[in-house]
Amino acid sequence: MGTLLISNLGSLITGNRDPINILGSPEAFVAPYHRYLRVQAHRTIWFAQPGDVLILPTSTDKQFIEYTAELRGFDAAELKILTPDTLNHSVAAIRRVVEEHDVNRIWPYYFDRTIAAFTRSLGLPVPGFVYQSGAELLNSKIFFRALAAGTNAPIADGWVPTSRADAEEYIWEKLSEGHCVILKEDFHVGGLGNLIMSPGQRVTPIGAVRAEICTDRKSVKATLAHHWATVADHEMPKIVIEQYEPDARSIYAGFSLTDDGVSIYGHGEMRMMPVINGLITPILLNNQMRKGSEFLDQAERLSGAVQRMGYRGQLSVDGILTAEGGVFLTEFNARSGGATHNHCIMNTLVAKSPEPDRIMLDRRRCDFPPLGPFLSALRAEGLVFNQANRTGVIVTVHDGGLESETGEFCVIAENLVQAEQMEEAVTTLIRKMSA
Numbered sequence: 001m002g003t004l005l006i007s008n009l010g011s012l013i014t015g016n017r018d019p020i021n022i023l024g025s026p027e028a029f030v031a032p033y034h035r036y037l038r039v040q041a042h043r044t045i046w047f048a049q050p051g052d053v054l055i056l057p058t059s060t061d062k063q064f065i066e067y068t069a070e071l072r073g074f075d076a077a078e079l080k081i082l083t084p085d086t087l088n089h090s091v092a093a094i095r096r097v098v099e100e101h102d103v104n105r106i107w108p109y110y111f112d113r114t115i116a117a118f119t120r121s122l123g124l125p126v127p128g129f130v131y132q133s134g135a136e137l138l139n140s141k142i143f144f145r146a147l148a149a150g151t152n153a154p155i156a157d158g159w160v161p162t163s164r165a166d167a168e169e170y171i172w173e174k175l176s177e178g179h180c181v182i183l184k185e186d187f188h189v190g191g192l193g194n195l196i197m198s199p200g201q202r203v204t205p206i207g208a209v210r211a212e213i214c215t216d217r218k219s220v221k222a223t224l225a226h227h228w229a230t231v232a233d234h235e236m237p238k239i240v241i242e243q244y245e246p247d248a249r250s251i252y253a254g255f256s257l258t259d260d261g262v263s264i265y266g267h268g269e270m271r272m273m274p275v276i277n278g279l280i281t282p283i284l285l286n287n288q289m290r291k292g293s294e295f296l297d298q299a300e301r302l303s304g305a306v307q308r309m310g311y312r313g314q315l316s317v318d319g320i321l322t323a324e325g326g327v328f329l330t331e332f333n334a335r336s337g338g339a340t341h342n343h344c345i346m347n348t349l350v351a352k353s354p355e356p357d358r359i360m361l362d363r364r365r366c367d368f369p370p371l372g373p374f375l376s377a378l379r380a381e382g383l384v385f386n387q388a389n390r391t392g393v394i395v396t397v398h399d400g401g402l403e404s405e406t407g408e409f410c411v412i413a414e415n416l417v418q419a420e421q422m423e424e425a426v427t428t429l430i431r432k433m434s435a
Helices: 008-013 031-047 062-071 091-100 113-121 141-150 164-176 217-227 292-309 340-350 371-380 416-434
Strands: 002-006 053-055 080-082 103-108 180-185 195-198 210-213 239-244 249-258 261-272 276-281 313-321 327-333 359-366 392-397 407-413
Touching (some): 031 062, 053 091, 103 113, 141 292, 164 217, 261 292, 261 340, 276 340, 292 313, 340 359, 340 392, 340 407, 359 416, 371 392, 392 416, 407 416
Parallel strands (some): 053 080
Antiparallel strands (some): 249 313, 276 359, 313 327, 359 407, 392 407
16 A cells, blocks of 8 residues: 655645635745745655555656655655656556556645645545535634634733734834834735844844834834735735744644544754754754743643644644743644655654654755765765764755755754764855755
């Protein structure tokens, strides 16, 4: 029996519009970031096992496929990969492939209504909750705040405005009290679409594309008008407004929700530069991160509420640890996340016991040299991943030079200091090879 893996992240941002889009409008992305998102779809390759079928929205690099398979101990020929340049993606053609490979389940990046209908057309089972657009509900920041508040989960003080005037009123109230606020679009990812407003102090926009200083109500109104200059008030995207905590650390936890309950598959810290550009896995539960355990407990409790609603699948829960030691949950997403492939790598290639004994640093948006010479250089420098001691560098995304700013790699080490040193050695090597 096999699995049909569908990386519909790329489809969502390259033109196939659904009524609800978790990534916002494609028009909002500048070209380099748009290319980066397109090739993120190749992360799905790390989930594939022999006999599986993958549907990817962009072309793949044959050498990269062979590299990922070899690391995991099987032949790339044992995978069936469908891309736009290899198959006319008609339902009939895909159904034939599904039948030929004895596929009995589907694993999409995001189980939205389009994928649910597509799955049924292939004769594969669809969970009832997602067939009724449940996964889309569980990617809404507005619904997150409602459910979190209803289950007494810790969330930042905030408001869901019904109009631009309503937003202006609440923002000015918080700024007048000396607080910063952050505006988040209901459906968006990675800090994109977010805006921070400060009553006077300059704020580094961690988790947002920019920060604005607003010293009076007039400047609040002007900032809102500028931020959504191209839309009428009735077309303004749904947003949430929250009190912003400068210098907070962004963390996450990933859970699997099944009929048997909730189990955690991994956790870590997001590297915001200023929006997400990598991860530290796992959360370092030392004195500095002493509140990390409290976050994990609260995230698991909220995941339990989602499981009782009927959702089955992966759920990521994000949060922050404030500079004052506070813990807040900030959103959840019922889909594969930016960390899911990392935990797949950690759980299959690195983990030897339930307690983690390695650190992973994930680095994104890299301009890589060709994969073959790059791996040879890593090997010559003693940096390539060593399965015996479970440390080294793994190239997690490489598009074969078809795009730019699209490569990703991770380093795995025994501790954070070693991981940071290894990461610096890799970035130095990339610069040297690109010169």
